[in-house]
Amino acid sequence: MSAAEQVALAHYRQRRQLIDALAAVARRAWRRVDRDDIARSWAAQLVEVVALTNAAQLAAARTADDYLDQVLDVQGINPAREGRLVPASVAGVASDGRTLAGLLYEPAVGTLSAIKAGADVDRALAGGYALLDMMVRTQLADAGRTADQVALAARRHVGGYVRMVVGNTCGRCVVLAGKWYRYNAGFRRHPRCDCIHVPASEDTGRDIRTNPRAWFDSLSAAEQDKQFTKAGAQAIRDGGDISQVVNARRGAYGLTPAGARITAEEARAIRGGRARGRLEAVDVYGRQLFVTNEGVTTRGLAGRRLGARDGSKQGRYRAAKTPRLMPESIYQIAGNDRAEALRLLKRFGYII
Incomplete structure (x- = not known):
């Protein structure tokens, strides 16, 4: 593992600790939901969850400039910047532009919709928690990645970044890993994605290659x-x-690409609805393929x-x-x- 990868991995682990801590807070809050008054009781818990999600996003963003300085220094790239990242600029908002409160209220809406459709209350609540866990993890990771990319844009001596996969990643991420992207290229990711930026020049990026095979x-x-x-x-x-x-x-057919926002189809699947994401056979010359x-x-x-x-x-x-x-x-x-x-x-x- 190259020195740049070691710095990036340490950066990821620091962020992951924040993510796991926030997810634990969300889990405790969801356990306090009153099954007989889901909407009102979750609205009461949401105040704390939104405040702590905002604080965690801010903490994640504050590590971006130091990370950029370190990872560029070990590659021999001048880390001089045009300006510093404003951490608060990437905190307090969902990655699709909504307020955190608006986004994080959706698990309650989904739970009530599932119950209305005939789902068992316990099953519906479990589905709501799964959606909440996915949301808080994704929003915190997104805020950190956004901060890293903004900090990268401020460094005129580095042209882009390499995508690095960490942990038990998925196949969709693996085929994108190790590729060099310009500093302004969007970072494609899906809910719960752990992949990170490793700022690098096009030449030094060769030391951060992830071989999919x-x-x-x-x-x-x-x-x-x-x-x-x-x-x-x-x-x-x-x-x-x-x-x-x-x-x-x-x-x-039957698969949906992962997007920046939890789609209605994904939410229905989480709530125990029709299993979107599984292959569906179609008729091909009289044969189901x-x-x-x-x-x-x-x-x-x-x-x-x-x-x-x-x-x-x-x-x-x-x-x-x-x-x-x-x-x-x-x-x-x-x-x-x-x-x-x-x-x-x-x-x-x-x-x-």
Whole structure:
């Protein structure tokens, strides 16, 4: 691990302590909700939760300038800045622009909606807590990342950052890890994402590379299956390109990409509603198969391999007529024929 990575990891651990402490406060507050008067009792608890979330965001933001100074210094980059970050500017607000109070009241709304729809009260309250935990963790991490990026923008001698994955990360983050981004590039993340910025020049960033395949190989087979699904992990083990496999799942029917805000679909899933995020089979020439619309135009590898045509003269890219199969369906079709599975993985753009 490089010196820059060590500094970044220490920075992450400091932030993670704040996140865990805030999550513990939120858990205790939710336990005090009166099951017979959920809305009023949560509104009373919310005063403390919002105040402490704001304070935690402020504390996280205050570490940004010192972190930038240290991580740039160990890379031999001049840490001089045009100005200092104002920590309060990134605290006290949700990452989607709402007030913290408005955002953090949603678990009560979700719980009441679930009860109204027929859910058991205990189950509905558990779903509300899951949503609350996700929210406070995400909002604190977002405030810290925003502070880091603002502090980075103030350093004229550094052009960007490398995305570093930490902890038990997900496949969507792994394929983005180790890449160098300009200082003003948005930091793509999902709820509960732990990834962090490591400020670096385009040259020194090579020392902070996270190799997605090496990370995949470091996991046990069970962990690989859990992070990428059994079929997706098997496709990678068979030689599939990890980015192709993960990105295909992003556009699969029945999947929704992770966004900055907890969506209504995610909230319903948390409350025990319909399981959005699972694959759904569609009819393909009379057979129920899993397909994706990701990468099926001429701009995508799979699209070119499947015969997509360039319709750019009309200002659009036409998708291939042949549906792009997901790894699940490829293995279903190939059965125990490894050669056929590999042929299909290549045809549908999972192996390059």
